[in-house]
Amino acid sequence: MVYIDYMKTIDQEILVAVDPSPSHEREERLSTRRRLRGNAASQRWWKSLNLPENWHVSESPIQTVIQRKVAPPITVIDEAHYGTNHVMKVAASLAEVQGGSSGTAFVVFFCGHGLRNMVADRVKLLSPFPQPERVEIAYTLKEAGESIREVIAKWQVLQMRMAPAKPSPLDSIQEVVQGTQDLREDDGNLSAKKVATLFGLTLRELALLLQRTPQAVNKTPAADSLQDALAYFERIARLRGILKDDASFRKWLRIANPTLEGDAPLKLVQARQWQELADLVEDILTGSPT
Amino acid sequence: MPDRFVKELLSVPTISIRKWLFRAVPFFQLVPESRQPPLLAPPDWLFTSGRRNRFNTRDLHCLYLSEEETTALSEQRRPLVGQDDPTEHPVIFRVEVNLHRVLDLTETIVCMALGLDLGDLEAPWVKARTPTATQILGQVVAMRSDISAIRFPSVAAKESGTVGVNVVIYREQVASPDKVTIYGRDGKPAQSWPAQPRKGRK
Numbered sequence: 001m002v003y004i005d006y007m008k009t010i011d012q013e014i015l016v017a018v019d020p021s022p023s024h025e026r027e028e029r030l031s032t033r034r035r036l037r038g039n040a041a042s043q044r045w046w047k048s049l050n051l052p053e054n055w056h057v058s059e060s061p062i063q064t065v066i067q068r069k070v071a072p073p074i075t076v077i078d079e080a081h082y083g084t085n086h087v088m089k090v091a092a093s094l095a096e097v098q099g100g101s102s103g104t105a106f107v108v109f110f111c112g113h114g115l116r117n118m119v120a121d122r123v124k125l126l127s128p129f130p131q132p133e134r135v136e137i138a139y140t141l142k143e144a145g146e147s148i149r150e151v152i153a154k155w156q157v158l159q160m161r162m163a164p165a166k167p168s169p170l171d172s173i174q175e176v177v178q179g180t181q182d183l184r185e186d187d188g189n190l191s192a193k194k195v196a197t198l199f200g201l202t203l204r205e206l207a208l209l210l211q212r213t214p215q216a217v218n219k220t221p222a223a224d225s226l227q228d229a230l231a232y233f234e235r236i237a238r239l240r241g242i243l244k245d246d247a248s249f250r251k252w253l254r255i256a257n258p259t260l261e262g263d264a265p266l267k268l269v270q271a272r273q274w275q276e277l278a279d280l281v282e283d284i285l286t287g288s289p290t
Numbered sequence: 291m292p293d294r295f296v297k298e299l300l301s302v303p304t305i306s307i308r309k310w311l312f313r314a315v316p317f318f319q320l321v322p323e324s325r326q327p328p329l330l331a332p333p334d335w336l337f338t339s340g341r342r343n344r345f346n347t348r349d350l351h352c353l354y355l356s357e358e359e360t361t362a363l364s365e366q367r368r369p370l371v372g373q374d375d376p377t378e379h380p381v382i383f384r385v386e387v388n389l390h391r392v393l394d395l396t397e398t399i400v401c402m403a404l405g406l407d408l409g410d411l412e413a414p415w416v417k418a419r420t421p422t423a424t425q426i427l428g429q430v431v432a433m434r435s436d437i438s439a440i441r442f443p444s445v446a447a448k449e450s451g452t453v454g455v456n457v458v459i460y461r462e463q464v465a466s467p468d469k470v471t472i473y474g475r476d477g478k479p480a481q482s483w484p485a486q487p488r489k490g491r492k
Contacts, residue, residue: 096419130419169337242316248373255372258449261414273417279341280369280416287315287380288343289354289365289446289456290416 012055012155013072014148017062049145055152066093071105073155074148079111087111088124095128106151108136110144164228165235165275168282176285179241180234189222190230198237199269200250209272232274236265239281259290294423295404295430299393302403304437308388311355311457314366314380336472336481338461344415345428345440351461352432353470355385361447361454368446387439387459388469393431395442396455412445431460438463459483 046057065075075094079087087109094107109125126132136151138144170176183194196206207217210229217226240249253266259280260268268277283290338351346352356362359382366380394400395411410423421429424442431437439459447454461483464470470483 169339242370243373251372252370257369257371259369259414259416261417263417276416282339283341283343284366284369285316287313287362287366288339289313289356289362289444290344290368 012052012152014051014055014057014074014076015065015072016057016059016076016078017065018059018078045141045145049149051149051152062090066090066097071097071107074106074108074151076108076110076144076148079109088121091125092128095130106134106136106155108138108144108147108151110138110141165231165278168235168278170238170282170285176238176241180237183230183234183237185222187222189224189227190234192217192221192226192230194221195230195233195237198246198249199233199253199266209270229274232278235278236269236274236281239284242285295427296434298404299430299435299437302393302400304391305394305441306390307392307439307441307457309357309386311357311385311387312359312362312382313355313385314359314362314382316366316370316380336461336470336483342415342425343458344422345424345442345458346432346460347421347425347429350429350432352428353385353459353461355387355457355459356444357441357455357457358447360452361444361456364446364450364452364454365444365456368449384473386469386471386473387457388467389439389459389464390468391437391439392457393437393440395440411442412448428458428460432463436463438465438468 062077075097077087077090077094097105107129122137125137126135129135134151134154136147138147183190183198185191192206192210193203196203199206201209203218203221204214207214210217210226212226216223220226237249239252240246243249243252253269254264256262256264265277265280268274280290282288336353338353340349340351342348343352343354345354356365362382363380395404395406401407401411404427406423406427413422413424415422415425418425428440431440437460439457441455441457444454444456459470464483466484468484471479472481473479
């Protein structure tokens, strides 16, 4: 499939949360048990998974992981590094990070034997997550490997199936649609080049957001296969209807917005939260209080 | 359906309101009289998108209005940060409401009875991944009570240094003798809720 070929060229990250300075007691425990990072055995283990070549494994202290605004496609939490109780405590923060990533991010907990027979503990662990079906709990290294392979596959399929923008009542108002006519080519298709220019993005930046190669987008910027994704940008661009000019629109995209908890709208664009931003624009145009 | 608030709503006091409410629509093309040529069919002024907002979860249809014109303007301006000179001036439209069971969250005693504080009322919701307390309250009000609207303080007015009040009206909860009417420029009612008095309702 063509899209899979695109995906192979874009680096994807599996982030393993680690404890950079474990206590002496925990260090001893880690040295005697199998673990996902930090020793020669773990390197061999990752190699044995035969992950797609563009998927890379990195590590980061858990405090850094939960401070991220946007989660990588897969975050792996090794309970051996932290203990079950601490993992429970950070679950809510991880859930927030997952939620901030348009719900496309997966989390894999490698819990050893900590939760094996406890349904209540699993419920407690999963309940903060807006999409618990995107959280896996593995108890053995074998299960962890299978879980990681499976969520990579699920993530790729979900990326392919990104839902088109929801219909809007403004779609039927001619002036609204005409207001973004300049983003279209003669055949009516939206052009990635024109969208990139309006949003103040390079074509490469937009291509990466669209999860395509810059070369492919440069070659066919108004391809049919890009239209569902570009439709979100067209919805957002409707805001120009009440702004002075395109420069004002680019300025709005880049200024911290109280409606977005102080984030700039462009941050939502970069986090691929396009539907949320398109909804906000429609609320602005129709005067809906926030 | 959450159980939170259900018990409290049975005993919490409600008020009646009969007044004009306002909304500022910046996109003047949405106003039929402004369009050239005029619309063949008038727009649905009382259109509700069913999208999430401060007091509703998805697919819960309601209308947000402000009690003061200045609040409606503050609400409209709030997300347009950094835009000192937008080209279009908003059109203010007025809605006459006559509602008999309204939950008034501008009253401290009501908030206390529901276990809500100012932080809950002003909590950001656009990026929230799980329903906020006010969204849950709206859901329970609309599904499990006979309350038709909620009055609440406007965050936008507060940020602009004034005090203002918004009202959210739940479409399916508006039943005769309650009425929500929008008037055209000719002074005649253009559209109203409920479209038909509902039978068998308290």
